[in-house]
Amino acid sequence: YYRSGQFYCSEAIVKTINDAFGLDYPDRVVRMASGFPIGIGGAGCACGAVTGGVMAIGMIFGREKPGDPSVDRCLALARELHMFFSGRHAFLCCRTLTHGMKLKSPEHLAQCVAFTGEVAEETAKIILRETREDESRLW
Incomplete structure (x- = not known):
């Protein structure tokens, strides 16, 4: 969804996890993720892919x-995802991760496509591992 330009990073993660796991959440849950792209509303703070991954974890494991x-x-589990990403990239700040890149430039898009795919994969791994014995959380 991100690579094709249909959604921003955080929205794409939530939509992908919802679709990939066949969750029963209406598409409007993607709306909740719409304020997080480009470092929370374009402010350059927390990476939208990671915040989307945390939201997806919350959809399944939240209260x-x-x-x-x-x-x-x-x-x-949210902390685990955060540590995974910051362990690989040293930073979680979108502004720092994309320093020197023009927004929506080919370089910026390529990096964010990679980050979004990486976070979607790790989020899915966490969900699969944690629901292996209790799949009722998924349906």
Whole structure:
């Protein structure tokens, strides 16, 4: 979805995970991810691919009710994704990751396509690993 220009990074991750796992979330969940691209609304902060991955993890492992301790697992998995990305790229800041690149230039797009694919893959691996014994979270 990102490579084809249909969605920005965070939206593409949420849409991809929703579609790939056949989740029962309406397409409007992609709307929640629409404010995160280009470092949260274009501010250049947190990488939109990573924030989209965290949102996708939350779709499956997040809580719906106050006091639900499942939030602890969700937080740990979100931190795992963050550490994966920052371990590979040293930074999570979009502005730093794309320093010197013009927005939407071929160089910028190529890098963000790679980041988005990398984060989508790692997010899927985390979900698969964590639902191996309890697939009911997916459906």
